[in-house]
Amino acid sequence: MSGRLSLNYTYIAAHLKEYIDGDKSLDVFEPEDIEKILNESKLTPNDFEILLRKLSSNFQSINIYKCARNTQIPTNSLQDAILTLKTVRKYMKLTLLDGIIDNMNQIENEMSNYTKTIQKLQSDLNLIQNQKQNCEKEIQSLKSQLKEKEREISESKEENNIRKEILSKIAGLQNSDVFEIIYNFLDNLSEKGNQKILAKACEVGFWNVKLKSMWENNVLIEASHRGNLGLVKSLIECGCDKESRSNQGGTPLIWASGHHHPDIVKYLISVGAKLENPDNYGNTPLIWASGYGHLDIVKYLISVGANKDAKGDLGNTSLIWASKCNHLEVVKYLVSIGVNKDSMDKDGKTALSFAKDQIKEYLISMVAK
Incomplete structure (x- = not known):
């Protein structure tokens, strides 16, 4: 290399x-130069094969062997190792590598088969999973x-038990005390919060049993009469008719x-009871x-829209x-909110006509007729 x-x-x-992938020729280098270049190079198995193929057009296998014998080729897989050995075998004419x-190749085929088997097993496992x-x-x-069926069966059993209890109660009723027995029975259910049994009892008509009196109140009306708010609420929630009527x-x-139970009045109004629904004589709740x-109920009924001049x-x-x-x-309150103080009944009488003592004096002072 002198000179x-x-x-x-x-x-x-x-x-x-650049020499492997491009058009640059390796012919410009001597074998000893190529050897030194390869000693310092970092080639993949593919690049090594291409390089030796190009060298084979100008160099004999012995020279290729001398140039490439010390080249370090990284092999990251069995395929890389086989390709490198095949390249050496082909371009360096090393037939002793054939068996290896x-x-x-056999090992690679076996590994490929193992891989396919593993993939198949994995696929089967995924299918099983x-x-x-x-x-x-x-x-x-x-x-x-x-669970749903068990719940339905449980509810069915409970419903049957309810029916049995109601039927048993009906069988034990005596005509003389029937209303009070039923009233107390429903009241007891209400106090205990046993709404299911109460609903069934209402369904068979217990709530509409009549009190033996001139008014013939049912249980809901009588509960309103007695001021039993809890029972009133329970019966309304069970669907009992809030507009039901007594005999009159x-x-x-x-x-x-009429019997001064403002809490029940307010509750009934809150659930939609009719404010102007009169009795058989045309008299409204007001x-x-x-x-x-x-007075407190009068004020409340007026506040929620009751007709202050309604007539029976x-x-x-x-x-x-x-x-x-x-x-x-x-009287003072009604006059203060502007009722017609001179309104007459069918006999032509006004409020002043019926007034006595202080009320009479008051109405006269208000220039009532």
Whole structure:
């Protein structure tokens, strides 16, 4: 190599890819130069094969052997190792590698078969796992269905027990005390919060049993009369008719208004009881409350829209009834909110006509006729 320029083998080795992939020729290098370049190069098995193929067009196998015998070729897989051995065998004419290559090819084939077997087993395992998941879902679904059926059976048994208890209670009733027995039975269920049995009892008509009196109140009306708010609520929640009537047409709201149970009045209004629903004589809840002197209920009914000048069938207004029954504070309140103080009943009488003592003096002072 005397007389030639000194080559930078490290640089050429770093750029050897340009000779492998491009059009640059390796003919410009001597065998000893190529050997030094390859000693410093980092080639993949593929690049090594391409390089030796190009060298084979100008160099004999012995020279290729000398150039490439110390080249370091990284092999990251069995395929890389086989390719490297095949390249050496082909371009260096090393037939002694044939057996090794054959064995390695066999190993590769076996590994490929093992890989396929593993993949097949993995696929089968995935299928089994999916089937297992589906089975678990199906089991869970069946458990849910079973639980639902058990709940339905339990409810059915409970309903049967309720029916038996109601039938047993009916069988034990005596005509003489039937109303009070039923009233107390329903009241007891309400106090205990046993709404299911109460609902069944209402369903068979217990709530509509009549009190033996001139009014013939049912249980809901009588509960309103007695001020039993808990029982009233329970019966309404079970679907009992809040507009039901006594023998003389009194509704639960009328009875609560007339007998001073403001909590029941407010509850009945809150659940939609009719404010102007009169009894058989045309008297509204406001007329009842006024006639009995319940000022707080009168004020409440007015506040929720009651007709202050409503008349009964005989022409009696709230003011006439309050005056007739001597309830001064109710009279004063009704006059203060602008009721017609000169309204007449069918006999032509006004509130002043029935007034006595202080009420008479008050109405005269208000220029009532």
